[in-house]
Every structure is written in structure tokens, then in C-alpha cells.
Amino acid sequence: METNFHTHTTRCRHASGSDRAYVEQAIESGLKVLGFSDHSPYFFEGDYYSTFRMRPEEAEGYVDSILAMRREYQDDIDIRLGFETEYYPRFFEKLIRFYEQYPVDYIILGQHCLGNEVEGDYSGAPHYGNDSFMQYVNQVIEAMETGCFTYVAHPELFNFFGEQQYFEEAAHKLCDRAAQLSIPLEINLLGMRDGRNYPRRDFFEIAAQHGCDVIIGCDAHSPDMVCDRGSEKIALKWCEELKLHRIEYPVLRRPQLR
Numbered sequence: 001m002e003t004n005f006h007t008h009t010t011r012c013r014h015a016s017g018s019d020r021a022y023v024e025q026a027i028e029s030g031l032k033v034l035g036f037s038d039h040s041p042y043f044f045e046g047d048y049y050s051t052f053r054m055r056p057e058e059a060e061g062y063v064d065s066i067l068a069m070r071r072e073y074q075d076d077i078d079i080r081l082g083f084e085t086e087y088y089p090r091f092f093e094k095l096i097r098f099y100e101q102y103p104v105d106y107i108i109l110g111q112h113c114l115g116n117e118v119e120g121d122y123s124g125a126p127h128y129g130n131d132s133f134m135q136y137v138n139q140v141i142e143a144m145e146t147g148c149f150t151y152v153a154h155p156e157l158f159n160f161f162g163e164q165q166y167f168e169e170a171a172h173k174l175c176d177r178a179a180q181l182s183i184p185l186e187i188n189l190l191g192m193r194d195g196r197n198y199p200r201r202d203f204f205e206i207a208a209q210h211g212c213d214v215i216i217g218c219d220a221h222s223p224d225m226v227c228d229r230g231s232e233k234i235a236l237k238w239c240e241e242l243k244l245h246r247i248e249y250p251v252l253r254r255p256q257l258r
């Protein structure tokens with residue numbers, strides 16, 4: 001791997017290691033591009049507090065740190081500034097406006113909740129309804145259609161226990177639209193390493209049928225995960241066996257409202 005655009009920092013409260021340690025590990029591993037995409041602040045109503053993302057007042061320190069490292073390490077690695085975030089329709093516009101004040105290179109979609117965090121359902125919880133995966137997929141498609149997202153992280157994050165035919169039907173819909181919009185889908189190495197419900201090989205079989213662009217993302221929550229050769233090897237084998245169209249350099253889209 002030459003690039004990784006899915007990297008966290010301690011600001012999200014469930015990652016470890018200094019910002020600099022991620023960069024140094026990336027250089028040591030031979031990466032040419034390291035993109036930081038920590039869990040974005042979000043702006044909700046009332047007193048709801050999100051526990052797995054940086055607070056709005058931490059964003060400036062995050063941006064300053066990434067930009068300072070970009071200059072410091074420019075001869076060794078290309079550092080990019082991003083965020084991982086959800087598409088919550090009610091709160092999305094405010095979020096994109098917030099990004100306007102920073103030189104954000106890209107954002108990736110990690111749809112951790114259905115609907116939104118305040119009223120909705122956690123995507124990783126087991127879902128048994130046959131139409132539940134389709135609901136998730138429809139929301140991901142709406143997110144892709146905003147034009148704001150550079151790629152979809154763990155597109156099959158949703159923990160679906162319904163019948164296989166319903167999984168496949170929804171997966172076809174997602175992959176078809178991703179291919180039309182040229183938005184890459186990520187094989188997530190964190191899920192691979194932890195044995196989570198994603199990445200799913202059957203999902204990527206469908207992605208291959210649609211000729212989707214596929215990107216491997218480390219989803220690093222500690223510096224050592226910037227280079228997880230074991231998981232990387234399995235992901236590369238999937239790409240080869242399924243004849244996936246793997247890309248390393250996605251077109252970075254600055255998030256903006258159309």
C-alpha cells in the first residue's frame with residue numbers, strides 16, 4: 001500500500017498514540033500519502049453529547065497539528081487533512097458550513113447510525129428486519145449523492161442478520177450507485193483485524209460485478225495499525241481473487257454544498 005486515508009487521533013476518545021507517531025509509522029512503512037480522518041465534530045440540538053468524536057472546540061487544534069506536520073514532513077510524506085463523518089440529513093448542512101473555515105482536503109463517510117445519532121439506531125447493533133439493510137443503503141446513497149464524500153468507509157458496516165437475498169438486493173443497489181458516481185468503497189482493515197461483521201467478502205463480490213472502485217483503508221486507531229501487513233495481505237488477496245478495481249489515489253473532493 002502506498003496510501004492510507006483512514007487515520008484517527010486521540011481526540012475521538014477511543015484511539016491512542018500521538019499524531020506524530022502515526023506519521024512516523026507511516027513513513028517507516030513506506031507510505032507516500034497519509035490522510036487523517038478523525039471522527040468529526042457534529043452539531044446536534046439540545047444537550048445531546050456524542051462520545052466517540054472530537055468536540056467542536058478541538059477541531060482547530062486538530063487542523064493546526066495536521067497542517068504543521070504536513071510542512072514538517074513534506075520531504076518524506078504527503079499528509080492530507082480530512083474527517084470521517086456520518087450523513088445525518090437534519091444536521092448535515094451545519095456541518096459542511098463548519099468545514100468551510102478550514103482547508104479540508106476530503107471527508108469520508110462512516111455511516112455509524114441509521115437516521116441520526118440522537119433519534120436513530122446504531123449501525124453496528126444486530127438488525128434482523130429484512131428491509132433494514134436497504135434503509136441503511138438508501139441513506140448511504142443519499143450521502144453519496146451530496147457530492148461531499150471522497151469515499152465510503154466500511155460500506156457494509158451495518159450489522160445485518162436478515163435473509164441473504166435482501167442483503168444482496170441492497171448491496172447491488174449501493175454498488176450500482178457508487179459505480180455510477182465513481183465513489184470508491186473501502187475494504188476496512190480494522191474490521192478485518194478484529195473479526196467484525198465487516199468487511200464482507202460477499203459484499204465485495206457484488207462490488208466487483210458493478211466494476212466499483214475499491215480502496216483499502218487502515219482505519220488506524222493506534223499508530224501500529226497504519227501498517228497491519230497481515231490484514232493488508234488478506235485484503236489484497238480479495239482484490240486479486242475477485243478482480244476488484246483497486247485504486248490508491250482517490251480524487252479528493254473538498255466538501256461543499258451544491
Ligand SMILES: [Zn+2]
Binds near residue numbers: 008012014039221
Ligand atoms: Zn473510531
Ligand SMILES: [Zn+2]
Binds near residue numbers: 006008084153219
Ligand atoms: Zn474510522
